[in-house]
Amino acid sequence: MTTVEPKRTGPAEPRARVAADETAGITMTVNGTETTVTVPPRAHLGDVLREQLGLTGTHLGCEHGVCGMCTVLVDGEAARACLMFAVQCEGSEIVTVEGLGTPDDQHPLQRAFSAHHGLQCGFCTPGMLMSSYDLLANTPDVVSDELPEHMSGVLCRCTGYRGILAAVDDVRQTYPDGIPEPRACGAHTLVGRASAGGTGTAVAEADVPEAALPQEVRLPSGPPSAVVDVTSRLHSPVERVWAVLDDFDLLARCLPGARLTEVLDGDRYRGRAVVALGPVKLSFDGLAQVVERDPREHRLRFHAQGADAGGSATQADVVLGAQPEPGGGTVLTAHADVHLTGRVAQFGRALAGDVSRRMFEQFAASLDEAAETGSVTEPGRGAQLRLVLGTVRDTVRALTRRGLAGARTLWRR
Numbered sequence: 001m002t003t004v005e006p007k008r009t010g011p012a013e014p015r016a017r018v019a020a021d022e023t024a025g026i027t028m029t030v031n032g033t034e035t036t037v038t039v040p041p042r043a044h045l046g047d048v049l050r051e052q053l054g055l056t057g058t059h060l061g062c063e064h065g066v067c068g069m070c071t072v073l074v075d076g077e078a079a080r081a082c083l084m085f086a087v088q089c090e091g092s093e094i095v096t097v098e099g100l101g102t103p104d105d106q107h108p109l110q111r112a113f114s115a116h117h118g119l120q121c122g123f124c125t126p127g128m129l130m131s132s133y134d135l136l137a138n139t140p141d142v143v144s145d146e147l148p149e150h151m152s153g154v155l156c157r158c159t160g161y162r163g164i165l166a167a168v169d170d171v172r173q174t175y176p177d178g179i180p181e182p183r184a185c186g187a188h189t190l191v192g193r194a195s196a197g198g199t200g201t202a203v204a205e206a207d208v209p210e211a212a213l214p215q216e217v218r219l220p221s222g223p224p225s226a227v228v229d230v231t232s233r234l235h236s237p238v239e240r241v242w243a244v245l246d247d248f249d250l251l252a253r254c255l256p257g258a259r260l261t262e263v264l265d266g267d268r269y270r271g272r273a274v275v276a277l278g279p280v281k282l283s284f285d286g287l288a289q290v291v292e293r294d295p296r297e298h299r300l301r302f303h304a305q306g307a308d309a310g311g312s313a314t315q316a317d318v319v320l321g322a323q324p325e326p327g328g329g330t331v332l333t334a335h336a337d338v339h340l341t342g343r344v345a346q347f348g349r350a351l352a353g354d355v356s357r358r359m360f361e362q363f364a365a366s367l368d369e370a371a372e373t374g375s376v377t378e379p380g381r382g383a384q385l386r387l388v389l390g391t392v393r394d395t396v397r398a399l400t401r402r403g404l405a406g407a408r409t410l411w412r413r
Contacts, residue, residue: 018087026090030055031099032185039086040308046070046081049096051313051341057097057126061155068154071127071134072096078134097126099185100133107183108174109133112167120158127154132168136179144169216268217289217303219315224337228356232332232364236371238324241332242298244370245320248290251300253376254366256359267293273306284308298322315339332367334360 018024018041027036030053037052046063049055049072061069063082070081073095101107109129112118119125131154135142142150147165156164171179234241244250248269252260257274264270267290274283286306293300300320307313317337325331338356370376 024087026087028089028091029093031095031182037086041085041087043086044082045072045074045079045084045086045089045094047341048086049081049094055096055098059123059126061123066155067124067127068131069124069127071130071154073130073134077138078131095130095182095185097129099182100129101183105183107133108171108180109136109167112170113164116163116167116170118160118163118167120156120160124154124156124158128156128164132164132171133179133182136168136172136175140172140176140178142172144172147172217287217305217315219303219305219317219337220339222339224317225340226338226356228334228336228338228360230334230357230360230364232334232361232368233325234330234332234364234368234371236330236368237328238298238322238330240371241322241330241367242295244367245298245300245322246293246295248288248302250370250374250376251367252288254363254370256362256366284312284314286314292319313341332364334363336360 023038023040025036025038027034029035030049035053037048039048039052044063046058046060049058050060058072058081059069060082061067063070065080065083068080071078072081073079073093074084074089075092101110106114107129109132113125113129118128128151131151135150139150147168148161151161151165151168244254248267249260249263252258252269252271255273258271259273260269260271262270269288270286271288272283272285284306285308286304288302288304290300290302292302298321302318303316304318305313305315316339319333319335321333323331323333336356366376
């Protein structure tokens with residue numbers, strides 16, 4: 001039988017305690033490439049594979065270890081990447097679906113899934129492929145009647161179970177002496193959002209010199225987690241409002257919990273933002289880059305990205321516009337496409353949108369103050385409490401409206 005023989009390095013040496021807001025460096029072999037990453041101690045392997053190494057074939061579904069979408073091989077055994085901390089993988093060999101085969105040299109399992117139509121929407125496919133590889137590699141004598149039970153650890157909603165089982169059974173019969181090993185494991189350059197680039201080594205920003213840090217904000221290509229549109233009426237005249245928008249240092253202080261830490265060339269700024277939602281407190285270190293500044297139209301557009309030590313990350317495309325209002329005031333419009341990953345993404349799209357909207361409402365009030373006085377009052381805990389209570393109130397109202405609408409529908413029936 002030909003299977004992947006994991007490199008057994010033995011248990012890693014015990015480490016000193018790592019605080020929740022610190023990071024730890026780990027070295028592991030991913031698809032045949034030795035890779036060093038610096039990660040928060042609570043970061044899951046799935047997030048590190050996707051966000052730091054760019055291996056997005058590992059899908060994250062329930063993130064509770066139930067759906068099996070995130071299945072990978074760790075030292076030759078199937079493991080849920082959403083349940084495993086990355087720091088547990090020191091010295092381990094990881095194989096993801098990218099290591100199974102390439103478009104030009106597909107693994108037999110990949111060819112069988114295509115031939116038997118074992119993939120519909122494709123979301124469960126990586127987990128199904130890695131789970132079936134683990135099954136056939138470690139239990140080559142499995143029989144056809146046992147496949148449904150063995151493959152039940154990965155959920156398919158489409159459902160394509162019949163095609164999946166047919167594909168796995170086809171490969172089982174074709175290779176009775178052992179399934180071929182993965183075909184795309186070798187020396188590769190792993191390039192992710194936190195990659196040092198060109199060496200196959202990913203390093204966190206805090207552990208590299210300034211010159212090696214990302215020099216521009218890169219937004220994800222997929223749909224945003226939340227879209228925010230806020231219109232506010234300010235007392236200050238439009239020219240004073242634009243003077244604040246044109247001063248990024250003062251503008252940043254209007255954002256709740258944000259402050260600049262460094263001004264770079266090319267209209268780029270480093271900063272820190274703290275967001276407190278009840279017991280959850282997130283501290284983001286990030287980069288902002290102005291991509292459009294139009295004094296005539298009073299329009300400012302910037303991209304921003306940030307990450308916290310708990311594994312959360314956010315990117316945003318923000319457009320701010322100011323138009324004069326009859327009577328001397330200003331109409332301020334704010335549009336933001338917000339992308340969330342990690343723990344902060346678990347709040348859900350609706351709640352994330354509500355929180356973002358309320359933050360922009362607070363921002364508008366602070367901007368009006370800055371336009372009038374040239375300074376901003378630091379929001380206290382009361383403002384954070386109002387943010388939470390307001391969001392909860394709106395959520396309860398929305399749920400109540402849905403319940404009443406559903407009750408009226410049932411009553412008409």
